[in-house]
Each structure stands twice: as C-alpha cells, then as structure tokens.
Amino acid sequence: MAPATPLGFQSVTTEYDDHSPRVEGTIPEWLSGTLIRNGPGRFRVGDQRVNHWFDGLAMLRRYAFDDGAVRYSNRFLRTEAYADAEAGRLTGQFGTDTRGWRRLISTIRSAGLPEPTDNANVHIARIDGEYVALTEAPRRVSFDPETLATRGEFSFDDDLTEHITAAHLVDDPHRGELIGFATQFGLQPQYHLYRLPTDSRRRERIASIDANGPAYIHDCSVSDRHVLLVESPLTLSVLRALNPFSEGAIDMLRWNPEQPTRLLVVDRDTGAVVSEPTFEATFCFHHVNAFQDGETIVLDLIEFPDSDIVGALSMAELDGEGFPDVPDGRLMRYRIEPASDEVERTQLYSGGMELPRVPRSAISRKHRYAYGQATDREGATGLVKVDCESATAQEWWEESVYVEEPIPIQRPGGDAVDDGVVVATALDTAREQTRLLVFDAESLTLQGQAFLPHAEPFGFHGRFFAD
C-alpha cells in the first residue's frame, strides 16, 4: 500500500473570505497590519498529482491584525496554470512533467525558450505599490491585498533578459529598494543583479556576472555596500531538460561535488566584484542577512552539505513520514575578508534550521537575532531564535505542530530589536488545523493564537505590511 500523504501536502478546496477565527490568549493591540503568505494549495488534478512540493497551485493566505483580533482569507491565484487545472490539465514547472518543458523540447529548436508557467507560488513583494506573487519562472501575478483577487500579469518596465529568476527580493528599508537577480542562459550564462526602487517597476542593473554552470541560486543578501550571491555547484542544464524522459526543471539540475562553491561579493554602487572566495561544495536555499564589520563582510545563511534537500522535497519522498526525512540545514556565519579572498565559516546553532528571518530594520545592518524553523524535531517543527553574537538559542516547539516561516515584527517605537512579536502559521496535525501563533519576540513565549478554519498545506514565504 502506498504511504499516506501527510496533511501538509494535501490539497484544500475551500476559499475563506474575511473569516474571523477564534483567538486564544492575547494578540497585542499595537499589532496592526497584514501578513500575506504564498505557497502551494492544491496538488491534484483529477487522478494526477504534481511530482514536487514546489509545483502545487499558488494559494495566497491573508492574516489581518487589528485591535487584538484576526481575520483570515485564502484564495488561489487565477492563473493560466489554475485554468489548466480546472480543465483537467496538470501543468507545473519545477519537478513535474509539464506543458512548459514538453513544449520546450519542440519549440526551443525553432523559437527559443517557451512561455514559462505563471503558477507564482513562492513569495510576494510590493512593487511600485502593486502586490505581486512571485516564482522562479519569469512571470509574475498581481493581486488585490484586501480581497486576494487576481488582478492579472505583472510586467516590469525594462528589458532585462531572464530565463530563471529569483522569487526572493531583498527588501532593504534603509535604501528604499528591492534587490534581486535573474539568470540568463546562453553560451556564456550570466547572473543579472538589479535594484528596484520602491516606487518603480524599472529594474536597474547593478552588475552582470559570468556564471559557472549556471548554478541554481534561490536567494541573495545585501549589506549596505554589497550584494552577496552563493554559487553552489548545483548547475542548471538546458540540454538536460531536452532529454525526452525529463520530468521537468528538476531534471535540469546536476550536483557536482568535486567543484567548489563560489561566493560573489558585488559592490552595490559600482557593480564590481570585490571578492569571490571559493570553498568546498555546499548548497544553500536561504540567506539570513549580511552586514559590514569594519573591512570584513559578514554573511549568515542556511547551509546544506549537498543538494539532496531538493530531491527530498518531491512528493514521493514526502509521503509517509513527511518532513522528517529531509536533511537539516545549518545556520552558518561566513566572515569574508575581501583583501585576501578568505572566508571563515562557523556554525551559530547546533540544531537544524530553515526559513530564516531577521527583523526588517536589521536587513543589510548588523543583526543580533535570527528566527527560523527548528527542523530537527521528531514529529514537529519548532521555532528557534538564535542570538548570533553569543551563538546561543531559545526554542519553542509542541508535539505534532509544524511551525512555518516565522516573521519577526518590531513594536512601533520599541527600543530593543526584539521588542515585538514573532508571527508564524503552524500546522497542527493532531487537530488537523492550522494555527496562527503570536510569540513574544524577546522571550519566545506564546502570547496568543488564532485557530484557522482548516488545515493549510505547507506554504513558503510571506511578508508583513504594517498599516
């Protein structure tokens, strides 16, 4: 008998509109604003199922905080991928046999790369006042932040060439710009690093850097002076995707452990590569933050020893046990000396960690605390707060509760960086219900929680927008 699909990877069908969930405990009255998260919500079309967690249909989730109360909505993006699913056609991009990659085989020879998927299920950003759902295919979808209704395709007002793009845009509140990157294939593939002023939809190129591979890169970080990319030896091959037995973009990936990881430190203003140290093969999805410490550049990120995590998130691997079979990432601090191209790597937290966040005010500045999922619990995913100065940690976890990406929110006017709350959704598999958890950011004690009307599938990323 096939192992059962864990609750966090099962589809939902109901869309709630401004539902008022029951609240237990206290949600601070000063907490006023909206958390919007993105992630897959549906994995099946008829009797077919997507192959990879990353390929579920995009479902937005909205948690509005006002005067100690919460309102909840969830809504699927009405994309071409959604319309295909409604018509009984399963499409996707990352690990699934797709319209996109099937078409790739037949069209690339004549017309170049095909139209990528619009299933923007990874992240969101506010761009030029527009709320936009993002994925790694270069298509974006605008939505209404109140109703979550799909507004239509979002386009940038520039001509940057991108074949694969970052869904993560670093939101630097100090310079008032988003920083992102895109990868262009070709004889000499390149990473294009760009800035996007808050009130603009025209990306300004910071640098175009020759890529090795190119590598699959998911995220980057910025200090006040630099953009940092980690180029793991997990390379993308368009030729591999042309194999007729290819299942999707995941078949474009090849792990080359004999090759080094290259760290690229790029000047934000001049575009010059100021340092590019190399070291043993590692893999990274998510950066924590970066900052300048004298002449040293400090980068915290979640490091994996190899790329097994990518395959481990396929649906077949997640059946049965779910997350426990997935390798754990480690919170690492890299101290980079640009003068010598040397990097010193130290581990800041002994446990497994993923989906890291720092308070928004700390982005590109020296951060003291990093929050994330504690991933190495048996039958649970916890919450961890790491003091990156003392390399000590506080943790919270509860049996059968799977905490998702935590979002630290500072109290307006608060002095300490951890004066505020940490908000995280968490799937309670025993109650078959998702809970919205509100922790005190200093002590990591659970202050209040809202009980959502259903069990949400595991999502990826979100942002909080203060009123």
Ligand SMILES: [Fe+2]
């Ligand atoms: Fe991510």
